[in-house]
Amino acid sequence: xxxxxxxxxxxxxxxxxxxxxxxxxxxxxxxxxxxxxxxxxxxxxxxxxxxxxxxxxxxxxxxxxxxxxxxxxxxxxxxxxxxxxxxxxxxxxxxxxxxxxxxxxxxxxxxxxxxxxxxxxxxxxxxxxxxxxxxxxxxxxxxxxxxxxxxxxxxxxxxxxxxxxxxxxxxxxxxxxxxxxxxxxxxxxxxxxxxxxxxxxxxxxxxxxxxxxxxxxxxxxxxxxxxxxxxxxxxxxxxxxxxxxxxxxxxxxxxxxxxxxxxxxxxxxxxxxxxxxxxxxxxxxxxxxxxxxxxxxxxxxxxxxxxxxxxxxxxxxxxxxxxxxxxxxxxxxxxxxxxxxxxxxxxxxxxxxxxxxxxxxxxxxxxxxxxx
Numbered sequence: 183x184x185x186x187x188x189x190x191x192x193x194x195x196x197x198x199x200x201x202x203x204x205x206x207x208x209x210x211x212x213x214x215x216x217x218x219x220x221x222x223x224x225x226x227x228x229x230x231x232x233x234x235x236x237x238x239x240x241x242x243x244x245x246x247x248x249x250x251x252x253x254x255x256x257x258x259x260x261x262x263x264x265x266x267x268x269x270x271x272x273x274x275x276x277x278x279x280x281x282x283x284x285x286x287x288x289x290x291x292x293x294x295x296x297x298x299x300x301x302x303x304x305x306x307x308x309x310x311x312x313x314x315x316x317x318x319x320x321x322x323x324x325x326x327x328x329x330x331x332x333x334x335x336x337x338x339x340x341x342x343x344x345x346x347x348x349x350x351x352x353x354x355x356x357x358x359x360x361x362x363x364x365x366x367x368x369x370x371x372x373x374x375x376x377x378x379x380x381x382x383x384x385x386x387x388x389x390x391x392x393x394x395x396x397x398x399x400x401x402x403x404x405x406x407x408x409x410x411x412x413x414x415x416x417x418x419x420x421x422x423x424x425x426x427x428x429x430x431x432x433x434x435x436x437x438x439x440x441x442x443x444x445x446x447x448x449x450x451x452x453x454x455x456x457x458x459x460x461x462x463x464x465x466x467x468x469x470x471x472x473x474x475x476x477x478x479x480x481x482x483x484x485x486x487x488x489x490x491x492x493x494x495x496x497x498x499x500x501x502x503x504x505x506x507x508x509x510x511x512x513x514x515x516x517x518x519x520x521x522x523x524x525x526x527x528x529x530x531x532x533x534x535x536x537x538x539x540x541x542x543x544x545x546x547x548x549x550x551x552x553x554x
Contacts, residue, residue: 183549187268189215191223191283192275198432199376199406202299202352202465203275205537209545215267222256222282226263235259261286271295271324271548277302281315284322293324293551297544300462300483303328303336307457317341324551327544329462330484348547351487352465353540354472356532358435361474361524362443369514370401372445372475374438374466377408380459382501384410384417385451389506391421397514402427402449403441442473446520447513452482453500463487472531476523478509488535494527 192203195218207214217223217235226235235256264272264286272287273295274280280296287294296319302308320326320342327348328334334347371390375381383404390402404414404427411429418427430441442448448470452461463484467477471488477495479485491497496512498505513520 221278295325297327304460353537359472374405377410392507393510448475471527474524
């Protein structure tokens with residue numbers, strides 16, 4: 183398989199919560215060009231060079247040109263960049279980016295691959311804006327990628343034929359995320375993710391507070407930030423568990439791996455939101471498994487693809503705070519069970535969810551599209 187010039191279209195270049203996209207920058211046998219800043223990208227980055235795909239943007243705006251004229255200039259800038267750099271395939275992160283790039287790729291006869299991740303398949307405002315164009319995208323794209331069985335079913339409901347959907351679960355660098363040598367002295371739970379509605383961090387905190395009533399020594403580490411962070415800090419104060427809950431903020435992957443390796447159990451209470459937002463497969467659950475942690479999580483999105491109830495963790499129903507507290511106590515009072523589940527979690531990641539396997543599968547899909 184020879185090296186190919188591949189453009190990756192993403193809304194953000196290095197958003198801390200999108201490490202699953204950053205992994206694509208390491209696609210094997212690929213000369214990667216990153217087009218970013220919006221569903222219709224405005225900037226580019228290749229190796230050490232970067233710049234605007236819309237060099238006349240500020241001038242257009244100063245002269246008062248209409249938005250449509252501005253967008254046309256941007257479309258032409260993107261097309262010119264793809265041609266000048268001899269791009270052979272385009273990989274779009276998120277469905278809306280695929281829609282925005284569809285006409286450009288069609289005009290240039292470039293195979294377009296679209297990787298759905300979560301909200302782009304579920305959230306109602308996104309579907310209201312782009313859903314009517316998804317059927318055309320499903321038919322014209324050279325490849326459609328999803329990360330869970332649940333998401334595959336959702337795209338089929340949106341009009342995508344089953345045979346056109348490729349299920350490729352995320353992969354983890356198991357040499358980077360691995361079991362820690364030293365565990366925290368107190369039994370410690372760790373949560374990692376944005377403080378947003380679909381992660382329901384307040385339910386995790388409530389369950390922890392209930393479990394702590396019977397095991398006062400328990401600790402909870404929470405990694406991430408987001409719009410619900412202040413509310414969650416207030417809840418911790420209200421429940422009088424400030425000394426047992428530590429908010430660590432967003433962390434670099436190295437620190438995330440270190441914290442996970444020192445904890446005992448991973449916890450996440452993902453839920454469907456009022457807006458329809460839903461998880462794909464939370465990457466943090468895979469990272470925790472690679473670190474040898476059993477998970478207590480909900481039957482939501484792609485989580486049941488990874489967690490087998492009673493084997494490498496526990497699954498509970500969405501919104502069931504009492505059940506989550508019960509399972510937290512069960513593992514906190516049975517270290518042998520937690521360790522056994524943790525070993526199975528690591529084995530499962532090593533056997534089916536490695537980064538190498540994931541990236542090779544994406545690269546093979548692109549090569550098939552180029553040759554087909």
